[in-house]
Amino acid sequence: MVIPLHELQMYRNFDELARDVLDLAKEILPDKLIYLSSFTDSEQVILKLSNINPNIHVSEGTAIKLNRTVCNRIDFEKNQPLVFEDTSKEASLDDLRSLYEKVNINAYVGIPISLKNGERFGTLCVVHDQATHFDKKSISMLQKIAKMFSYYLTLENLAYKDSLTGLYNRQYLFNFFADFSKLGGVLFFLDLDGFKKVNDVYGHDAGDQVLKEVSARIQQFIKDQEEAFAVRLGGDEFIIIFPHMSSREEIGKRAEHLLNRLNTWKPECQLSASMGIVPYPANGNISLDTILKNADGALYNAKAAGKNNYEIF
Template sequence: MYKNFDELASDVLALAKEIMPDRLIFINSLNDQHQIVLKLSDTDTKIRLTEGKVLNLDQTLCNRIDFEINEPLIYEDIKRESCLDSIRGTLEEANINSYVGIPISLVDGERFGTLCVGHHEASHFDKKSINMLQRIARMFSSYLDLERLAYKDSLTGLYNRQYLYKYFEEFPAAEGVLFFIDLDGFKKVNDEYGHDTGDQALKEVALRLQGFIKESQDAFAVRLGGDEFLLNFPHIASRDEINMLGHGLINCLNTWDKEYQLSASIGIVPYRADSAIKLNTLLKDADNAMYRAKAAGKNNYKVFDCVENSAS
């Protein structure tokens, strides 16, 4: 297994570069609004793209790829393509005049992104090379599926406990805040309405958590198991930020337009970049704070104070 996505992407681009050594190869991820350039085969190139660049999806060539038929999109001379007039400004800014886009989808059909080839001049792409790039893209998507099976919760689609430990192994010097979430009233939902309804409630909680962290840089959500979840917010250290997130998270999880009602008890534990405290200790402290939140009446949060060894 690769240690991280960057290592995997580097090997994928190296293989593609063997097929088209004189072209820029790059991997993108796509969401509903944006295309993000994840990895480039070269940095010294006449094409003006950089890793991490975010483009409006409707201004990109990748947006024209048909993921349903799962076929490559090829433009050998973009200047001659009148159908691209609406995005010509973006293409000229990037200095791209020939392009191949290979769709990358997961096994269940979910769109991930694209493996692309670009050149600043018009150029011919032979069928054999395109076929090889498609095979590389399929290998890449297969690995992504394996990684998702290893690190994603099958019910909610959130990261799982294994991913959390992997993250702290890869970034031992990071800092941030953990929010340990236990749902109030979930056992009653299971007992009165059945496990199918309980599963739907857990999926809804996962969607709310994903929406809650959407605007927070590098934050991620984890389902630890059962009705226990965790949010990790890197880069957040101030008490004011922690309290703002705590109040927001309580409000996010305590309003239900259903015959049943749920809320959350949350234990919060900050961790420092220079800390030698292990993840297991952080989880234990967060769990301690969460139980104090439950003892205080539920539907609230407590912050664990590492100095005083208590929750406040």
Template sequence: MLNFKFWSVITILIPLNELQFYKNFDELAKDILEMAKETMPDRLIYLTSLTKKQQIILKLSESNEKIAINEGMVIKINETVCNRIDFENNAPLVFEDMSREANLDDLRQALVAANINSYLGIPIILSNGDTFGTLCAVHTNAKKINKKSITMLQRIAKLFSYYLDLERLAYRDSLTGLYNRQFLYKYFEESSTTGGALLFLDLDGFKKINDLYGHETGDLVLREVALRLENFVQLHQGFAVRLGGDEFVINLVDLTSRVEISKLADLLLSRLSTWDTQLEAFNLSVSIGIVLYPAGENNLLKVLLKNADNALYRAKANGKNGYQFF
């Protein structure tokens, strides 16, 4: 078995383009807020989703003219109180009187504008440790928050995380955590109106690793490839998919410039051909087939994948570790 270092642990946050495919999300979110409201009836309760850069307010228990929080609001992550929650230890964050908290001085202007002075933030964590977001309860005045209320909201958040886990399983690859084929087809059925590019990736030299060291080591390599792809798409507008085996797809959204896509393809080639000394012996790299699709048209994924596969075949035939446009 090969022994090599991974770059880091992969953490995948659930984006909005995945949530829209979840069954009964709106209905269950409403039920979760109603249960929390019964526990803390005098507070505004809301659900959020977090990314590395921003917080999205998903659902409110009710409209509140006194508190400047609205559904669909997007807040920079460094400008939100929820960013102070200890997600690693799944610990609630409690501020009974925010006006007395000196460590919130950098958020004071935003808190005054929102008219919030009491805050309870409960982390929503998936079973694999990934962060979804928060369940929050706020008030315009300083308010006591008892332990019973905190415990109840933690249980409610946990129930919601179970639902998210079940939905997530339908659209994620169990080995790598990337999106699966089902998500890709669902996306093109409902959301592919902005145009973009499909990059069909196939690893070069991967079969040798499986043959010599077994599938357990091969799985470790696939997870590392997935990590690098996920880090790549987090820097660009798109998402990564594992089709199966050592085949992957990257969908770049709203990007149709061949020049820009070529630059990104070169970056991918570099990221997936640089390994430690043990893997270098296998000449592990990637070949890429690229197909563009226009905005505003009925883009059939089956056709796009076939065309991208044809381009991939030409990239392989030209010596591998390269890319070709369809």
């Protein structure tokens, strides 16, 4: 899992704290270019630079294929920095040689930044246009700075997550609409058919396991959908947001595929899902409260029609 860029944009004081991190690192290595990066599933994105260095061709907002960056070789599990004091002499960088010559990086330090749950965030990187010796004390100090930054990221991340399932929570959903509703898109509102019986017959621990499994199936379903995300609204109610408008035909296909993922269980666990679906326009004035009310009405109609079904508002 990685932190999407639209989530980072909601973090309180992220820009200010990122700048403070770079300023602290700059005190340790004042003559180097230092930057913070984050990872998506496929790219490394340069978030903030300590300064502009005309000799090194790296800029904020640059996205690099993750398999084409040396940061992807950092050992995040062991939380170990990666150091190349002279990239021109590193045989292990032969496949990246042309890239680093193009941006004029000849020395590199990559410090891993992870959340406390082990999720990779990205890196704190130091680069220079000449071969450079990096002393152990400087690297140790950079690791401490990265560790403090990871604590901040963890706290912000937890504020937007449901503690049981790991999906986003209601607060994240409302903040997203406050900042990004102008994009337009489609909201799926679903709940589980037969979930109350699971709790009544097998107990709440079994019910919690079902909710975790449903969440995992939803996450698997949306992982290849650009910028889509899922929310646990409460109980057995879930929201999925697909930013950008989809055709009615595409909405129907996605709904059917999702229902198929959620109606296959062990014989003793008779579960399915019903959904209310609401497309909302880009740059519209419709509020999230109204969208949710409309979705709830469509969900009611889907259940009334026999459950394991969907209704588009």
